[in-house]
Amino acid sequence: MNPLTPVHVATLPPARFREVLDPPQWEILDSANRHAREILGDRRIWSLNSTASGGGVAEMLQSLVAYARGAGVDARWSVIDGEPDFFVLTKRIHHKLHGSPGDGGPLGPAEREVYERVTRANAERLALELRDGDVVLLHDPQTAGMLPVLKDHDVHLIWRSHIGIDEPNEHVREVWDFLLPYVNDARAFIFTRREYCPPQLLDRDLTIIPPSIDVFAQKNQSMTTEQVVSILATAGILDAEAVVPPSYLHHDGREDLVARRAEMDEDEPLTLEDRLVVQVSRWDPLKDPVGVMQGFAEHVAPYVADARLVLAGPSPAGVTDDPEGAVVLEEVRAARLALEPDVRRRVHLACLPMDDRAENAAIVNAIQRRASIVVQKSLAEGFGLTVAEAMWKDRPVVASGVGGIQDQIVDGESGVLLEDPTDLAAYGSAVTALLADPATMEAMGDAARERVRAEFLGSRHLIQYLGLFQRLTEGDGFGTGG
Ligand code: UDP
DSSP, X not given: OOOOEEOOOOOOOGGGGGGXXXXXXXXXXXXXXXXXXXXXXXXXXXXXXXOSSSSHHXXXXXXXXXXXXXXXXXXXXXXXXXXXXXXXXXXXXXXXXXXXXXXXXXXXXXXXXXXXXXXXXXXXHHHXXXXXXXXXXXXXXXXXXXXXXXXXXXXXXXXXXXXXXXXXXXXXXXXXXXXXXXXXXXXXXXXXXXXXXXXXXXXXXXXXXXXXXXXXXXXXXXXXXXXXXXXXXXXXXXXXXXXXXXXXXXXXXXXXXOOOOOEEEOSSOBOTTOEEEEEEOOSOGGGOHHHHHHHHHHHTTTTOTTEEEEEEEEOGGGOTTOTTHHHHHHHHHHHHHTSOHHHHTTEEEEEEOOSSHHHXXXXXXHHHHHEEEEEEOOSSOSXXXXXXXXXXXXXOEEEEXXXXXXXXXXXXXXXXXXXXXXXXXXXXXXXXXXXXXXXXXXXXXXXXXXXXXXXXXXXXXXXXXXXXXXXXXXXXXXXXXX
């Protein structure tokens, strides 16, 4: 184990936001940027999580840390390391925090021993680098065990949980029993929704910060229809001619080309005539990929002749903190093979290359843009970045009314919320009804984009962070050297 790997992050100018914000929104951001350095001085802002790529937290860190650096803040990001046992355990914790039993394993003394050993090693490594007055932002359960080791340092410890469910059950309570002895040592807490905060922490320093998307990143940057087709054709996802280069832009303006191919499970290729119903997700039972497929097979395919389902996710070899991904993918493959041949030929699985994060993001972007409808039929969802990503691309989204998805979609206006995520008929008929009504699809897509502009851009997120850091560090006597 090699505790703590720094992640290289670009430095990006926050002025880019001017292109996408309304003038009053831009004014607020601009003023925050001008004061950020004054407020934080030469303190370092450390973010710690468990993976540099794959999953929502990594997505956000990549951009928020970069814009903070662009505002002159010394923001840094490191990834903790652990042995395989540790990641099996933290995956269990992740599932339980979402209210499901996960692998059914315990959270007992043996698990504490693994958890504390790994998090201690990472915290001791971090402690070597800390300066008085620094702000340390620890993300998710993987990092909570670092808090007791760091609490005696003169730093501001914030613990942020990105996950939770609206109505906690015994699995959630079991996880909090496990985690509370560690997280208690944080000075401040951030949750995505108030409902995710356990009762024991409600009277602590609590800030609610929903996630956001980076609209300039490869994942969300604008693309012409020709680019979309070309990227999907090059990646082997669409049978079409690439009439322009399959290009996307890096943050520094450098152009790059998609070159790697997705691994497809399909009977026949997708063509330009097909209308795509798409879900992009990690291979995780909580995203219910098998339910998405069954609902499509039973309630969409028989009624809409040109509809095809695409389930896209990372090639499991590329995501180290998700040992379960490969197992779930095999289950999805088996479920697909069990479909009637007539339906099976309209169901496509795409495992996207993960070797190059930017290339992967560009492919996800193109898939979302090519979709007629984006689905996110999660059984539980902390926030659901894929929803905001699709909404920004003015796609109509049909998604479960769970967790943070409820905060994103205004039902019937900027998308469709499914009351019961296990009701396959309701999901299928929502998709079928939309596909039959292009005018509503278009209006919903437009409203979706405006909703994201108003609520879910990185600018809002940065302003909330700065406000919290200002409040915590005010008057501590450190960090004024810069
Ligand atoms: N994602 C990706 N490549 C994939 C599958 C997913 O980049 O092959 C991204 C997706 O676009 C989104 C993130 O991973 O940005 C998933 O975040 P979300 O909040 O939807 O779910 P999580 O994985 O955190 O549960």
